[in-house]
Amino acid sequence: MLAVKNLQKSYHLGGQAYPVLKGINFEVKQGEFVGVMGPSGSGKTTMLNCISCYIPFDQGEITLGDKNLSHLGEDELAAVRNKELGFIFQDFMLLDGLSVKENIMLPRIISGRTGSDMEEGAERLCQVFGIAKIRDKYPVEISGGEKQRTAVARALINNPLVILADEPTGNLDSKSSKAVIDSFLQAKKMLDATIFMVTHDSFAASFCDRVIILKDGVVHSVVSNHGNRSDFQDELLDAIREMDGGDAA
Ligand SMILES: Nc1ncnc2c1ncn2[C@@H]1O[C@H](COP(=O)(O)OP(=O)(O)OP(=O)(O)O)[C@@H](O)[C@H]1O
Ligand SMILES: [Mg+2]
DSSP: OEEEEEEEEEEEETTEEEEEEEEEEEEEOTTOEEEEEOOTTSSHHHHHHHHTTSSOOSEEEEEETTEEGGGOOHHHHHHHHHHTEEEEOTTOOOOTTSOHHHHHHHHHHHTTOOSHHHHHHHHHHHHHTTOGGGTTSOGGGSOHHHHHHHHHHHHHTTOOSEEEEESTTTTSOHHHHHHHHHHHHHHHHHHOOOEEEEOSOHHHHTTSSEEEEEETTEEEEEEEOOSOHHHHHHHHHHHHHHHHTTTTO
16 A cells, blocks of 8 residues: 655755655555654654655655655656545645535545546545535634544545545644544544554554654654553553653653
8 A cells, every 4th residue: 555665865954964764664554544653853744745745755665556656757746646645734724715515525626537426425525524514614614623524524535545644633632633533533444544644642643553653764663553542552652752751752
């Protein structure tokens, strides 16, 4: 599904190279909910931006489905971004001038695939996420939780291979965070969606199947969920504490 092999990326400032990703390796399977944790500056967003085709990387391979992203040109990358990836942004980024349903359909409209199945797809997602009643309302007229579910539905409208989320619960209180996680779990259960989420929040991460822990641009460890959420959260906290003294939990 998603495979990252020996991913390397440096930023160049003032003629000097600052390596940020130093050979990252992992795989995510179809239907998996995978988290990424690690201290601030460990390269989480940089890695997500490479997978998102937003920034070029220096070495290594990213494979998404049957496509090797390292071999694609600009137009092909734009198509991958639009069709194969779904994005959840920290502030959800709904367009105020569009209704809930129009916001959900937006990725389809952008890709010009506006056939009748677009409406059907949007309706189905409205049902799955319990927002059918508010489908014709505008973002200012709906609650925070409804906005989040709209954003998750929008990320799914193109039936992407993977949903990518960078700190989707970062600005939220614990109740709203749980609502975002619940919509991910719903997407996984009902639609076999694959979700890849960067988070600082060990509670949010404890709902993942697996959490990849980054440190200094490499995979420090991978912690798997064996079924008990609170045990898993404790293991994540231990792993993070062991790594950096506990300031990133
Ligand atoms: N566009 C850029 N140009 C130069 N350096 C950058 C750029 N973006 C990030 N960096 C540097 O790369 C390193 C990794 O940044 P990144 O944003 O990937 O970290 P992160 O793990 O997402 O951190 P956080 O948890 O704070 O979001 C940091 O040292 C950062 O200062
Ligand atoms: Mg970040």
